[in-house]
Amino acid sequence: MTVSDPVVESVVATISRSATEIRQGLIGRRGTVDEENPSGETQAEADVWADELLGDRLAAIDGVGQYASEERAEIVDCGDDPSSTDAYAVAVDPLDGSSNLKSNNAMGTIFGVYDAALPARGDTLVAAGFVLYGPITTMVIATDELITEYELSGGERTVVDRDVTLPAEPVVYGFGGRVPDWPDDFRAYAREIESELKLRYGGALIGDVNQVLTYGGTFGYPGLESRPEGKLRLQFEGNPIGYVVERAGGRSSNGSQSLLTVEPDDLHDRTPVHVGNEELIDRLEDALA
Structure with missing residues (x-):
């Protein structure tokens, strides 16, 4: 199953293909670097590495005008005019929960595709989602059309739930x-x-x-x-x-x-x-x- 907008699908496909590589790349990158992110938090080596990997790949997609990351102070201009109706801005938390690396617990990657120049309101999002590096690597993708959960393996997405909805009875x-x-x-x-x-x-x-x-x-x-x-x-x-x-x-x-x-x-x-x-x-x- 693919997302109908070709640029959004390229973003989603790039993140999903990168997820297996990111997960494997966490091995040997559990230490910290002698730097802080723009929010004043100590960066893990894996934070910087995942940001560089995703930044290079997402910025190269035609139709992406901006790339922004929790790990970078400034927005990256990707060449396409972010104010154009044909260009999207992609904001990423490359490795959410990286403080869990030391104890080997769950982490993830979060992304949002905005139809506006950053910083932008959330109601300009056309898609958003996350990868969860749990016992199984999964990906949830939400668009205006649907919200779908996938299992990721070998760069491929396999549908688990085609219509994710919040259970009515909270637990x-x-x-x-x-x-x-x-x-x-x-x-x-x-x-x-x-x-x-x-x-x-x-x-x-x-x-x-x-x-x-x-x-x-x-x-x-x-x-x-x-x-x-x-x-x-x-x-x-x-x-x-x-x-x-x-x-x-x-x-x-x-x-x-x-x-x-x-x-x-x-x-x-x-x-x-x-x-x-x-x-x-x-x-x-x-x-x-």
Whole structure:
């Protein structure tokens, strides 16, 4: 199965073909480099390597005007005019959860294809998705037309679910940040949720969100007392994940509105991120109002 837009399909095919190589390339790249990314986080050797690999390949696609990565301070001009209706901008978190490398736990790759120059609102996305490097390498792709899950092997995609939808009955939850750093209103909401659902939190956004897509429930990384703006990046994580979950029938929120309607000021803007079943996100927004 392919995506109908040829440029988007080229982006998806490039990421899916690269995923097996990225997974294999993690071996021997579990250390850190003596540099920080634009968000001030220590970079893993694998972060830099995956970014360079994806950046070179995605920037070479005809119809891609910009490439941006969580690991780079600046947008890469790929040659096509990003303001043109024929050019897309691709934003990537090359290795989400790379801090899990040391303990050999789940990681992923997140991407969003924007029909606008970056930084852009999430409602300009035409496709978004992620690769999960779990026991099996899987890929979820959302477009305006459909949301599909694949298994990846040898550069090939095999359909697992042609119409991914969020289960109606929520089962799991996962909340990030240190509990003493949670604002009181979010802490009260979290206490309610943890009495109703099962905790699933692994420290990699993709793994935690995929639990929600699989079983229903909610994931949240709230604004903290020490960091009200949140931890996750809007362009590279919040918007793509919000797009996927909303296409699957759920909701996304920064605490007061859909992530897809947040106006960005900067390429590396941070945001609180909450996704999941509609009723749970409604309750979150009521709690934080």
